[in-house]
Amino acid sequence: MRFVDEYRDRHAASRFAAWIARAVTRDWTIMEVCGGQTHTIVRFGIDQLLPDRVSLLHGPGCPVCVTPAEAIDKAIEIASRDDVTFCSFGDMVRVPGTASDLLSVRARGGDVRVVYSPLDAVDLARANPDREVVFFAVGFETTAPANALAVHRASQEGLSNFSMLVTHVLVPAALEAILSAPDNTVDAFLAAGHVCTVMGMEQYEPIARRHRVPIVVTGFEPLDILQGVAMGVRQLERGEARVENQYARAVRHHGNAHARALVEQVFEVTTRWWRGVGEIADSGLRLRDAYAEFDAEQRFGHVHPPAAATSECMAGLVLRGVRRPDECPAFGTRCTPEHPLGAPMVSSEGACAAYYRYRRSPERAS
Amino acid sequence: MSRLIEQVFLPAFANELLGRRHDGAVMEVAGLRLAMSTDAYVVDPPFFPGGDIGSLAVNGTVNDLAMCGARAVWLGASFILEEGFPLESLTRVTASMADAARAAGAQLVTGDTKVVPRGKADGIFVTTTGVGLVEATAEISPASVRTGDIVILSGDLGRHGIAVMAARGTLGIRSAVESDCAALAEPVLALIGSGCRVSCLRDLTRGGLASALVEISEASGREIGIDEAAIPVCDEVTAMCELLGLDPLHVANEGRFVAFVNAEDADRALAVLRGHPVSAGAHVIGTVGNAGGSGVVLRTLVGGQRMVDMLSGEQLPRIC
Missing domain, CATH: 3.90.650.10 (PurM-like C-terminal domain)
Structure with a gap:
């Protein structure tokens, strides 16, 4: 298929791998930020093509994984109401809160729908004026424009039965948090190409300068990742620390002005709690006051402040790249996709789920 | 699903043929080697490009028998219909079942129908069972x-x-x-x-x-x-x-x-x-x-x- 096959070409992949092997003179650790990139790496075995001196670390870019359990508890509480139709992206319905998940609400008779677009939830609200339709707005900058559009449209149409439970998070603040941690080992980042398609590259320039770290905006196909690693290695070997664009076929320097304006109009930056990581200033989006009537927290009560994690799940260490999923003692035994202890085992973007699906050694298979 | 099979069905019905966990069971009756298989169909929607629940139900069981190295000879079918399921849709389903059975050289020789109140099923569910003659001589498993x-x-x-x-x-x-x-x-x-x-x-x-x-x-x-x-x-x-x-x-x-x-x-x-x-x-x-x-x-x-x-x-x- 055009625009897919050429980015999965075996010969081109081995040429990139050979170039990287020749270029490397020291040990380097490169973190891919996005769970989609983690998925590509593990699904295609890209790390196996790289020389031993280049290690890939999996980053926090799985929105489902970093959504606090308390936000999911709130979603479960709302979805359990008789008057509510609760809409969510598919990934989110199996992620455990502190005691349950949205799929269990559906099994108990709750009206929980998996939708592919927040606009589907707006359509449901219009078609069912006697139901409260709530959309679970999870995600990074990638899903923010569509969510902003949904709120904007509901506002224009005066749909009083539509609201959004917002847990949006932002990438740059997460990179800052990782680089500022005392146990940080990241030498370079592969930034998430689709986030930059919306937001552009400027936000990353101060981070690259301040922390002396190359940031390569990278796509999601195998050759994108390999080229992104090659560009990162080239900068590291030359002692450079710039923001570079591997994903030029989709990312413009200033991003998508129209989408950014819409996000800016509907949302404002706020402090957010990241599951497994903790509170990060300026790391999320919430609805502006002008759109407060569409805020599910205004309508159904606020999300409880997160409590300290007591689970044996080490998702926080995995999300910051300090531990690999298979270094967790619960991995593949007490924690599986069917009985997850933490979100990274549930989401298809989660590093633990990717390792479970693609890396589990046969003798550990259940 | 495999956990359900292991923890509920296999222990409840334990026998040697079931324990092989193949698509169908192969047994010898009076010198004849027969294969038997059954399957339920709940596809949503019942009509889709390239087929419908009827052709699916017949082909599915014919195929399960084929995977035992057997040619389907007799088929049974039972229908669970939700009240209000259109008669013309049912006619389309049965016509495509008849076509599929004819193409496979099998006859539909027994069946059952139940109608349940609206909301207690999703339009139409079909279960087919097939019996076939095994043509393979070596064990296929x-x-x-x-x-x-x-x-x-x-x-x-x-x-x-x-x-x-x-x-x-x-x-x-x-x-x-x-x-x-x-x-x-x-x-x-x-x-x-x-x-x-x-x-x-x-x-x-x-x-x-x-x-x-x-x-x-x-x-x-x-x-x-x-x-x-x-x-x-x-x-x-x-x-x-x-x-x-x-x-x-x-x-x-x-x-x-x-x-x-x-x-x-x-x-x-x-x-x-x-x-x-x-x-x-x-x-x-x-x-x-x-x-x-x-x-x-x-x-x-x-x-x-x-x-x-x-x-x-x-x-x-x-x-x-």
Whole structure:
């Protein structure tokens, strides 16, 4: 298929791998930020093509994984109401809160729908004026424009039965948090190409300068990742620390002005709690006051402040790249996709789920 | 599902035939070798491009018998109808069942119908049971799989799953993909009749190629290696899988099967299968490894390796 096959070409992949092997003179650790990139790496075995001196670390870019359990508890509480139709992206319905998940609400008779677009939830609200339709707005900058559009449209149409439970998070603040941690080992980042398609590259320039770290905006196909690693290695070997664009076929320097304006109009930056990581200033989006009537927290009560994690799940260490999923003692035994202890085992973007699906050694298979 | 089978059904009904966990049971009655299989169909929607719940229900059971090396002779069907299911839809379903049975050379000889109140079922559910005559002389089962056998896939993957998902109309995406729903008895019995040494056959249904291979690997106690570059997937299915974040190895099929064949017979087996329209796209996709291991290892398009896992739970779309 055009625009897919050429980015999965075996010969081109081995040429990139050979170039990287020749270029490397020291040990380097490169973190891919996005769970989609983690998925590509593990699904295609890209790390196996790289020389031993280049290690890939999996980053926090799985929105489902970093959504606090308390936000999911709130979603479960709302979805359990008789008057509510609760809409969510598919990934989110199996992620455990502190005691349950949205799929269990559906099994108990709750009206929980998996939708592919927040606009589907707006359509449901219009078609069912006697139901409260709530959309679970999870995600990074990638899903923010569509969510902003949904709120904007509901506002224009005066749909009083539509609201959004917002847990949006932002990438740059997460990179800052990782680089500022005392146990940080990241030498370079592969930034998430689709986030930059919306937001552009400027936000990353101060981070690259301040922390002396190359940031390569990278796509999601195998050759994108390999080229992104090659560009990162080239900068590291030359002692450079710039923001570079591997994903030029989709990312413009200033991003998508129209989408950014819409996000800016509907949302404002706020402090957010990241599951497994903790509170990060300026790391999320919430609805502006002008759109407060569409805020599910205004309508159904606020999300409880997160409590300290007591689970044996080490998702926080995995999300910051300090531990690999298979270094967790619960991995593949007490924690599986069917009985997850933490979100990274549930989401298809989660590093633990990717390792479970693609890396589990046969003798550990259940 | 496999946990349900292991923890509930197998202990409750424990017997030697069930314990083999094949698509159907093969038994000897008065010198005749018979195969029997049963399956329930709940596809939503009941009509989709390339087929309907009727052709699916007949072909599914005919295929399960074929995977035992048997030709379907008699079929039974029971229907659970939701009150208000249109009579003309039921007529369409029964007509396509009759067509499919005729094409397979089988007769529908017994049946039952129940009507349940509105809301207690989803339109129409069909269960079919089939009895067939076994034409294979050697045992065809995962236990017969040997190290060095090659794995042949009969055609491209994922058409049924994508056609049904698109036909539900909830994705906002139109698709030209038609279900691959088809009877597989002809190519399978021709393969067996050709003298090729066939150790195991499995039609690919809900869990896709991945589930079929993982099950056979576990049951045979051997690792199976497959090459992603050799697995055919058409552009339309690839595109939908990319859009929806699905793995074609996990997408449902209703007219595809894998055959485990002695490597020396590979060319002959491919020639036989390619002579039949439903398996014209047959390819060798892998080989069986040494005994003592289990699991399916995929050599990826770019040359890496990964494990292939069974689909766990419902296939959920990705966020981003």
